[in-house]
Amino acid sequence: MTLNHKKVGFAFTGSFCTYDRVFPELERLIQNEADVYTIFSKNSSTINSRFGKAADFLARAGQLTGRPPVITIEEAEKFGPGNILDILVIAPCTGNTLAKLANGITDSPVLMAAKGHLRNNKPVVLAPSTNDALGSNLKNIGVLIAMKNIFFVPFGQDNYKAKPFSMSARFDLILPAISEALNGRQLQPVILGPG
Numbered sequence: 124m125t126l127n128h129k130k131v132g133f134a135f136t137g138s139f140c141t142y143d144r145v146f147p148e149l150e151r152l153i154q155n156e157a158d159v160y161t162i163f164s165k166n167s168s169t170i171n172s173r174f175g176k177a178a179d180f181l182a183r184a185g186q187l188t189g190r191p192p193v194i195t196i197e198e199a200e201k202f203g204p205g206n207i208l209d210i211l212v213i214a215p216c217t218g219n220t221l222a223k224l225a226n227g228i229t230d231s232p233v234l235m236a237a238k239g240h241l242r243n244n245k246p247v248v249l250a251p252s253t254n255d256a257l258g259s260n261l262k263n264i265g266v267l268i269a270m271k272n273i274f275f276v277p278f279g280q281d282n283y284k285a286k287p288f289s290m291s292a293r294f295d296l297i298l299p300a301i302s303e304a305l306n307g308r309q310l311q312p313v314i315l316g317p318g
Contacts, residue, residue, distance in 0.1 A: 126157040126298075129209040129305065132202065132240065133159050134233040135184075137166040138215035138252035139174040141294065145214050145250075146180075148297045149187055155298060160208065161185075161192040164220070164231045168194040199232035203239020210305055211240045211247045214276065214297055218253030218260040225263035225270075241272055246304040250276035250297060256290035268313070274304040279315030 133149055135142075152159055161184040169177050184192045193199050202208055213220060213233060220233060229238045237247050249267065253260055257280075267273050277300070281291040293315060300310040 126152065126155050126301070128156055128158050130207060131157040131159050131301065132162055132208045132211035132236055133184075134162040134164070134211060134213040134236060135167045135180070136164045136213060136215060136217045136220045136231075136233055137170065138217050139167075139170070139172045141215040141252050141291065142174060142180060144294045146183065146187075148214065148294050149184070151298055152301075153187060159188045160190065160202075161188055162199055162232050162236050163192050163194050164233045165194075166231075168192070168232075193232055193236070196230075196232050196235045199235040200239060202236045203242050206243050208236075208240055208245065210245060210301055211237060212250065212276075212297060212301060213237065213247065214250035214292065214294060215252035216249040216292075218251075218255050218263075221249070221251060221253060221260055221267065222263045224249075225266040244272065246272050246274055246307070248274045248276060248297070248300050248304050250292035250294060250300075251278050252291045254286055254289045256288060258288040274300060274309050275313050276300040277310060277313055277315050 276292040278290050278292040303310040
């Protein structure tokens with residue numbers, strides 16, 4: 124599968140525990156001839172966690188793509204009027220980002236990029252990772268599933284015994300989800316069994 128030099132925005136939000144599964148998918152997009160722009164939320168570009176240092180993640184993204192990551196709202200605003208991207212992926216997409224996107228809030232570089240991209244009537248692919256997907260965020264997921272030009276990487280409960288409300292995307296399905304979304308289709312099934 125090749126992406127034929129499609130311009131792909133790859134946006135990171137703060138579910139740091141998933142980065143070890145998300146970065147290989149960024150690499151896979153590049154190997155499949157995508158021209159990738161990375162975008163980081165404020166939290167993902169500044170918070171050091173037990174999963175790694177923000178500066179290291181930014182450096183890795185820059186090395187992989189050959190361009191510096193977008194880390195400010197001002198930089199991200201250009202994606203709209205510049206009509207730069209063919210598709211935007213938010214992976215991981217936290218519950219916070221899901222809620223704000225569903226309610227039209229634009230207070231981070233990732234949300235600004237999404238807003239501008241949607242204004243251009245182009246697809247946005249969400250790869251959820253949230254502890255409250257089956258709790259307070261379920262209504263936001265429902266809103267987003269029904270929105271035009273929003274597509275999901277298939278997701279499911281990631282630890283139903285210890286965290287019964289938590290769901291996470293199958294990040295290894297990012298590439299096929301993008302391919303389907305570029306053709307206006309949702310990769311099926313959207314909801315997966317316990318993983």
